[in-house]
Amino acid sequence: MAGYDPIEVQARWQARWARDHLYELDLDRLRPDEKFYNLVEFPYPSAEGLHVGHTYTYSGADTLGRWLRMRGRKVFQPIGFDAFGIHTENYALQVGEDPTTLTARTVERYRGQLERLGAAWDWRHEVVTSDPAYYRWTQWVFLRLYRAGLAVRREAPVVWCPSCLTVLANEQLEGDRCERCGTRVTQRTLRQWFLRMTAYADRLLDGLEGLDWPETAKRLQREWIGRSHGVEVDFELEGGGRLATFTTRPDTLFGVTFLAVPPEHPGLAELATADRLAEVEAFAAEQRQLGLTGRERERRGVSTGRYALHPVTGERLPVWVAGYVVAGYGSGAVMGVPAHDERDFAFAATAALPVVQVVEGAPPPFTGHGRLVESGPFTGMASEAAAETIADWLEQHGRGRRATRYRLHDWLISRQRYWGPPIPVVYCDGCGTVPVPDEQLPVLLPRVDDFRPTGTGLSPLASVPSFVHTTCPACGGPGRRETEVSDTFLDSAWYFLRYPSAGRDDVAWDPELTARMLPVDMYAGGLEHVARHHLYARFVTMALRDLDLLPFAEPFPKIRLHGFLLQDGAKMSKSRGNVVVPDDYVATVGADNLRMYLLFVAPFEEGGDWSDAGLAGIERFSARAYRLIAEPHQPGSEAVDLRPLHRAVATVGRDIERLKFNTALSALMELLRWARQHKPAMDDACWERVSATFTLLLAPFAPHLAEELWSRLGRPYSVHLQPWPAYDPDAVQERQVTLVVQVNGKRRDALQAPAGLGREQAVAMALASERVRRHLDGREPRHVVFVPDRVVNLVI
């Protein structure tokens, strides 16, 4: 008999599945209660090809999906390509090829790779975000947000790489350096398009409560949104004007010894006194050049020469420009309380500013709470209560107001790049900013000879006259197109809405279909996307819901995060040269073995270490499984006790549901060993049951092998259309248990006993044990702990 050839087997069945469209669903007939929208994060088709990290996630999600399918759910498992964006464009720049032709090739390659993994993708619903048929609707989504006042254009500082001559997305930063060239980034101020995500800060935060997400994911979003409740305190300036500061600790108001503004402060020239102006501007210019991240942790600053007046005491307080103050947060200025804030304390030390302790506790800097001292009428109060009282006082006297602040910023979607959807807006001298009408979508990205970033702050599209010059949709006069493209994260912020309706050219998504198919039932994703993609998608979904374009506000009620696959304890990376390429393994050991190995090596949600050595165990397992089923059965005479089979069905199902694929596989391995041992003794009925059940349990993990075995068993195609086997709950119960006997908590014997033994008999058995008696040393137990079917602990 020929041995198991995983490569031949996978090729044959993949061809058959594709021919039969086995994994395509008829969405028209689907009820919301039977569908299961099984979503994975779609890849961006970059140069390197599919990473083994993708393979890892997709293996887990696909195994779950296949199992749910066998459990009777109609599993919708689409896939697509996040093909726009800087990653793709950078590679195109590197090889000097037009991104359009390049993307066509890489997408094709990815399709092949994804296909060969043997996952149950529904290719009929594929989306490619760089396809005009897709980005037409990305532009449409933008226009909905624009019309709702959620897309606005305003001037703002952005991160700039002086070496690559381009704006960088935040996700392209490693600390304060450009991911690509390692150059330290600077800031630049440009007129930009923003999506007003901060308008949804509260709902994004509060909505987390009801989501079935890992706690770490919720925490990350919570911290990213960063809501703080506090008070905005006004300080009158000597010589006129006032400075508003934000604080979460109004109870420390009497400890203020200075005010500080960031180097980016807009009114700096007016703030500084004449004699200080030159120094202030020099310092601010230098600090702005460094950018916030370039300033390190040094505590530098210069005095503006200006003084502010304390709102309660009227005391004169110097106003400083300080590098550590973050622009763009709160009111843009802080009240310096060195005694009760570590940063202010450090700054006060270098600037020789006084430290006044007003909360009792440890020596400064003391950031805890306590009784107020030296605080005028509020002295003696507990600081928590004082915070409220002082806030009231400020509000009553018109010197401040309660306020809520967020770390979350509006989403900067402008990119001075080529490879993205043009932002669908026309500028007209007469009409101003005019949105492109829906019927004129898509605004096509023109083919250009030179798509290199210009370094001028303008997109390469700005130098394409045929693109720029257009007709104003409002008045018919001459107009200029917006030449920026939108962030690639906007493409992916709504792609899951498109999948069911993919291919429709009349709507972005069909309302009736969407109501039935969404939201997503399970999203298998990565931690690195939580504070970006998942957040953007939630924001866009909420906004669309408010526009009555969607019947739900949360796109991903359930998310699970895969762990990371390491190599030799280190993250795989090109620079380390330790990237595992899945293709190589699919071609040598086969997709089934690769999938199972990835799932076996570690718990799915924790990740683990890749090792070629470990793969051998899985290959052996597959080969044994193949031999078990493929080798003919010489019937024995016994109706073998099938309890182990029932237990395996229970365990494997339970563990798949919990995403504990590693233990599910070990249960399958145990079942295999048991089946091999007992096969010769089994009568025909018994063997049929065992061989079929084993194959069904294997199907979610090793779809090709299981299909092959199923066909060899003479069963009707396809194993993937079969129901998951049932088990008898009674048969799962053990008949015999190991009863551990402890003396004073130390294990002294292990007795074989019938399950369900009562206390009396168990204790009697324990006392009868020779080993136990030796340790009892003739004494009577004072106290006996009995855990049924587990433990008898005799305490003397």
Next chain:
RNA sequence: GCCCGAGUGGUGCAACGGUUGACACGAUGCCCUCAAAAGGCAUUGCCCGUAAGGGCGUGCGGGUUCGAAUCCCGCCUCGGGCACCA
């Protein structure tokens, strides 16, 4: 610096507060073979002991409990996230 997560055999890892080490890798021995590969079977936490048996053992130090890898407190190490958000 702050916030999470994790520390268990030579290795990856498994264990509702109840036999620590399932499953697998590796190693050792044996079977098969002219031989090797493949395959099969067995052993495999550490220490003492020929053995029976005993002692120790889940990063470290305490605690709770009849009983702790698991719960609590304090440390150490590694991994990840955020990095001056007042």
